[in-house]
Amino acid sequence: MEWILLNIGVLVLLVFGSAFFSSSETALTAASKARMLTLANQGFKRAIVVNRLRGRMEQVIGTILLGNACVNSFIAILSAQVFAVYLGDAGAVYAGIVATIIIFVLGEVLPKTFAINHADRSALTLAPLVLALVRLTSPITHVTQIICSGLLRLFGVKVISEPGSEERLEELRGAIALHAGADEEIREAGQMLHSILDLEDVPVSDIMVHRRNMTLIDADQPIEQLVAEVLQSPHTRLPLYRGEADNIIGVLHAKALLRAVQANQWKLEGLDIVSLAASPWFIPDQTNLLAQLEAFRSRREHFALVVDEYGALMGIVTLEDILEEIVGDISDEHDVTVAGVSPQPDGSLEMDGTVTLRDLNREYAWRLPDEEASTIAGLVLHEAQQIPSPGQRFAFHGFRFEILERQRNQLTRIKVTPPLDAMPAKPAKSQEKREGRQNA
Known part of the structure; x- marks a missing residue:
């Protein structure tokens, strides 16, 4: 009788072991990467352990599968011994049925369901014990990984330990789409995040102001007419040309003109407009928006002239144009609205x-x-x-x-x-x- 009770007690412990391995696998897989990273950055030791385990998931999965296989095998063996005492040879059949039900319900479905509904908490709770088991079984799992990798390569399957940048970007896009809902604020935030990810794929030619819509100032015209055109324009920066439109000699800032007029005692005579203009900055039309945004930041400029491969002027692009690709239209009282x-x-x-x-x-x-x-x-x-x-x-x-x-x-x-x-x-x-x- 004592032997039977001992076997039943061991069976109960084995069922808990099966539940532990099943819940550990689900919890470590389903736990939020973003939350674990945040907690780890805050110095939470268990989150650091979770991230360490997720960085070596092949070994973790090997340990969990090894443990689960051993536990489930012992459950089947002990169940057969217990049932054989009372049912004889037929006990093995009943033991197999009962063991399958117990493993399926208590060892798999129940712990996995709990873990997936409390993934973060379960991962933080179970991670230290899983790490200890991973270290304990590392010789076995290491050999197993070598054998499995060799077999996969034998069949032409490439083994990738870390996803590439493209896979990471797609995962990030998927995460953004996953959290996009009907709420307008969340939807707009998702659109902005998608736009940020797209910056590297969009050339400045897609968002530039085309040359036919540009306001250009002829530097050779009378000073009075030139100042009048600047004042009539709603724009702050205006390209200056000489002779033909492609011959841009500078970019005039309206504030620089105003300062010069003030310094000249509000008189226009004698003003050298060309000397007030900043040197033009020409960029290729295939420059992507991310590179151009970085260039704007490094040069501390807001305005660039876009040229094609032959050096012909195509249009202009500003820092505001790129920001609008992320956040949408930025309107101010000087914007010229054309119903498109x-x-x-x-x-x-x-x-x-x-x-x-x-x-x-x-x-x-x-x-x-x-x-x-x-x-x-x-x-x-x-x-x-x-x-x-x-x-x-x-x-x-x-x-x-x-x-x-x-x-x-x-x-x-x-x-x-x-x-x-x-x-x-x-x-x-x-x-x-x-x-x-x-x-x-």
């Missing part, structure tokens, strides 16, 4: 061809591809493989496009009808505000 998108009663939108796809996708949560084109007109040209005439209609990517206006070879006005599930629920912001803005 006009919602229609039937749910369609009439827009200028220069409206960017990134603005539309961000404003209306659309997914129009922007790999081959940066504007809505460019997308239509790319998909249609021709220069359409007014009145022509196209359908692609689930949207319908109607050409409303065309000037020479440029599509200037387009009507876009989105799918029913992508109809805009609010008026569009001015998507061309960026094109009318040059001040930093």
